[in-house]
Amino acid sequence: MHETTLTFRSGDHTLVGTLTLPSGGRPAPAALLVPGSGPVDRDSNHKRMPLDIGRQLAHALDARGFATFRYDKRGVGASSGEWRAAGLEDNIADAAQALATLTAAPGVDPSTALVVGHSEGALIAGALAARGTPPTGIVLLSASATPGEELLLWQAAQIAPTLPAPVRAVLRLLRTDLVAKVARNHAKIKATTTDIARIDGARINARWSREFLAYDPRADLARITVPVLAVTGSKDLQVDPADLRTIRATVQGPVETEVVPDVSHILRTQDGPASLSRYRTDVRRPVDPRVLDRVTRWAAAQVARAG
Numbered sequence: 001m002h003e004t005t006l007t008f009r010s011g012d013h014t015l016v017g018t019l020t021l022p023s024g025g026r027p028a029p030a031a032l033l034v035p036g037s038g039p040v041d042r043d044s045n046h047k048r049m050p051l052d053i054g055r056q057l058a059h060a061l062d063a064r065g066f067a068t069f070r071y072d073k074r075g076v077g078a079s080s081g082e083w084r085a086a087g088l089e090d091n092i093a094d095a096a097q098a099l100a101t102l103t104a105a106p107g108v109d110p111s112t113a114l115v116v117g118h119s120e121g122a123l124i125a126g127a128l129a130a131r132g133t134p135p136t137g138i139v140l141l142s143a144s145a146t147p148g149e150e151l152l153l154w155q156a157a158q159i160a161p162t163l164p165a166p167v168r169a170v171l172r173l174l175r176t177d178l179v180a181k182v183a184r185n186h187a188k189i190k191a192t193t194t195d196i197a198r199i200d201g202a203r204i205n206a207r208w209s210r211e212f213l214a215y216d217p218r219a220d221l222a223r224i225t226v227p228v229l230a231v232t233g234s235k236d237l238q239v240d241p242a243d244l245r246t247i248r249a250t251v252q253g254p255v256e257t258e259v260v261p262d263v264s265h266i267l268r269t270q271d272g273p274a275s276l277s278r279y280r281t282d283v284r285r286p287v288d289p290r291v292l293d294r295v296t297r298w299a300a301a302q303v304a305r306a307g
Helices: 053-062 087-105 120-130 148-161 165-173 179-189 206-214 219-220 243-250 276-284 287-304
Strands: 004-012 013-021 028-034 069-073 110-117 135-139 198-199 204-206 227-235 256-261
Touching: 004 069, 013 053, 013 087, 028 053, 028 087, 028 120, 028 287, 053 069, 053 110, 053 227, 053 287, 069 087, 087 110, 087 120, 087 206, 110 120, 110 287, 120 135, 120 219, 135 287, 148 179, 148 206, 179 198, 179 206, 198 206, 204 206, 206 243, 227 243, 227 287, 243 256, 256 287
Parallel strands: 028 069, 028 110, 110 135, 135 227, 227 256
Antiparallel strands: 004 013, 013 069, 198 204
16 A cells, blocks of 8 residues: 545645555556544544544555545645635535546546545535536445434434433533524524634634535435445434435435444444443544445445446
8 A cells, every 4th residue: 555645726725635545556446535524634533533534444445456535624634724614515625626636646547436425524425426527436424314404403302312411410400402502503603694603602613504504415315326325323323324215215326225233423333322422432443344344345346337
């Protein structure tokens, strides 16, 4: 395996990432790896949560003979910009430029280019497949098929019962309904007009939030004609595993879906009841090998099918 740094322009920004090429010297099929939401780098790492999903996917795909490209989002790592000022549509545009950079790179076979996205990255992969020049196929990891505003309310309803007992006690004492509080914040966000705003004392990425609240993934899913693999963990509290049925019913191309037992949104095995509070210990484990095996086998099958 050989890794090198690639730089590309998107709008007024310079984004930087890692191209991984397998040994062998032949032009390799390619996969663009698109990370999830927030200030995460090319490896899907946040300062407070090193998910490492991008790096582990890259290495697993390299073992199957794939070239991969993963990149730092705007304002993260070596990339320029301010992540809070970037909207969802900006992130889609950045991924489109990253895909063009990957397919133009030496050592890459541009006729077979997959996009593998996790969480928000899965939404972006779907948008790339639905708009402009689509990739050969896409992988949707922990993907939602629910409108953004509805999804965030669903998340709040799922997460509230899993909060630590002292937190639940404080919420009861303050008579705070978490779902109602999230809904009120949505109204505040939709009333903003700036890229960055302060909501309940915190600076948030307001433009991204407005675009996400209004985004319905089903519109893009319905325009996808390339092969799709969608994988979600059974203990995902951030997207509904039942959305896989919507993906299967909406996408126009060949679709394979799978719910992986006991896997959470961050693609790790989780013991006991599903809980976000377990993420900090769960990330010490590698990405669940069942997920990596499913993705890499499907990717290899797309290359074989393409001839």
